[in-house]
Amino acid sequence: MTNQLLEITLTNQEKEIFKLMTSTITHHKLQTVVRVAGGWVRDKLLGLTSDDIDFTISDMTGEKFGNYVLKYLEFVGVEHFALPKLRINPQKSQQVGTARLLLSDLWLDLSQLRHEEYNDNSRIPKVTLGTPEQDAKRRDLTINSLFYNLNKQIVEDFTGKGIEDLKKKLSRTCYDSQQSFLDDPLRVFRTIRYTARFSLRPTEEIINALQNEKVHQMINIKISRERIGNELENMLTDPDPIHSLLLICQMQLYPLVFKMQEIGNKETNDVLGYLNKLLEMLPNINDWNDWKKNRKLRFILSIALLPIIGKYQKKNSFVRILVTKSLKLTLKLSREIDLIHTAILQFSNLAQSIKSNQGIKRSHIALILREIGKKYYDSLLIAKIYSHSNQDLIQKFDLILSQIFDLDLIGVWDVSPLINGKEIMQILNLDKKNARSIIGTVIKSSLEWQLDNPKATKEDLINFIKQDFSNKN
Template identity: 40%
Template sequence: MERKIFNRLLATLCHFNLQTQLRVAGDWVRDKLLGKDCYDIDIALDNIMGTEFVDKVREYLLSIGEEAQGVCLIESNPDESKYLETTRMHLFDMWIDFVNLMSEEYTENSRIPSKQSFGTPEEDAYMRDLTINSCLVVHDNLFYNINTGSVEDFTKRGISDLKSGRIVTPLPPKATFLDDPLRVLRAIRFGGRFEFTLDEDLKVGAACGNVKDALAAKISRQRIETEVDLMISGNQPVKEMTHICDLTLFWIVFSLPPEFEPTISDGCER
């Protein structure tokens, strides 16, 4: 099924003589390398918007007597941590998301990018949260290049960290976490999900005062709740909660209403 999808996309490039690189990003690449099933296909485009490319795919399919089963546009919504416009197409009974490789800049007081532009695969990979996700959305670091049929690891660490079972950031941890402090909780969650070890430098960066302050100031309670929800419903909730405590993040993640803090929080760290 995946091969049929990729073949139609490559045929679209040939039909319109498009010089576009198609890269599957994120979870799909990581899970394939781990020998796991994944039905979440995000395709990153390097020089064309998703809506424009999907229109080309639809036109090509009609020319060969086929039809896309559904198309929709998911607009960017920074309040819900959705920073990129996504075009979704239903093809061979699977939903495929098309996004663009991006370069982002952040302001000091917000995890919402202040500036976005078309980026290179290297720029996109180093923006991501963890090396194991950097084989390349929305937002990860490892890519599978459909054009060449090869895995691309632009951080040069993603595959080795998958093999050794380590959770590592592509850039120095403090820089990665200050760009988007929610990545601290994502690192903990992925460590538990795959039973991987948190890198020592990552733990130091996650526990530093600036990162903790940024996590408290820049991340909404709803986003923190979502990450904790995923931890609790995962396969290693105790391990993940222990990491939160050991990294001195307890009172940021599990903050209390102000009227209760003085009586309960003193001397309690877990």
């Protein structure tokens, strides 16, 4: 073990909470050592804020220590810790002794130090009371295995590599990488996520293990599709989703994560090309760092699924099947990605039809915008990524984007038709029988005319319909 006297600056709230823990030990004359574990220590050493405080208890369950805290608070009556609560997860607590303590609107996790033993059929280990060294070893990466000892007020590095790896920005497992991933394949996804989040350099051992076929097989055996979808969502809503997806592709995990027969090595290489183009475009994408998580998830996932754009199985698109059935993500998300892909194909067809000496009809752009709505900008960006090897097409996408503004098309998706089908039947003196053969054509033509003539009145549209369709009826 390596003890390092590294400085951690505590907030006032953290000072009060940590003092409460040590005062509880003193009051009840316990021999307990309380440590903060994992992410909070890592973030503090990196100068980041964190309210994700997980405590490890040296000699009892989290539930038991939590009750000691409540008894101490009842004894001293600390008002700013009003209405503290202790919440137990009976199923989880029975095995690992975990509890959650509410203090000052902050939920704190309390758990005993533990040792884990794995078998070949499950990622759920057999858990026993452990030492600090054993508890550190069970964690995914060395940078997440650090402790802050409240009793001594020092950082503890029981793997002997966590602090050094944090300084050198290395991604390293706490023991043999292949065995670590075989024991708990979920660590594969956590490794990718943290490697991307903190711009770490994975060790050669990790790279080899991530690409190992046995590890891939164990992912299929030990992890449900729901959990894989959840981990992917976590990666793609993190600060650097592009890096996460790049790692998935580079580590040959893309076919495994996006599980569908139509996805393989070629598709992996295609996505790598799309992501490299995105990185090239990134400095010019408006407010990328301020995009909301859901928008980034939809955007990156739309790029990840470009290899199956426009492909259908019976009446369902492959996108909807993969998002809802394989990744177990929401139907709403699958519909949004499907809509973006449809808009990409429509914008591509429009771009290909543009001649150098011709303008673009307002209605041609407007009709696409009425389907895609406010997601038009993202759709055009992805269209450029999808066509990244065709510079002429990319320039035409830029022309379409400029025309959206020049032709005052922002908000066209909210424009209501000036005339409905019933009114058209009256204008053309159509009965229900005669209307069947023409009404759809008239409605479509009327909407296109309205979109091409945004300042026209309802009366102008009526005159157009009479002139254009009266003789055809």
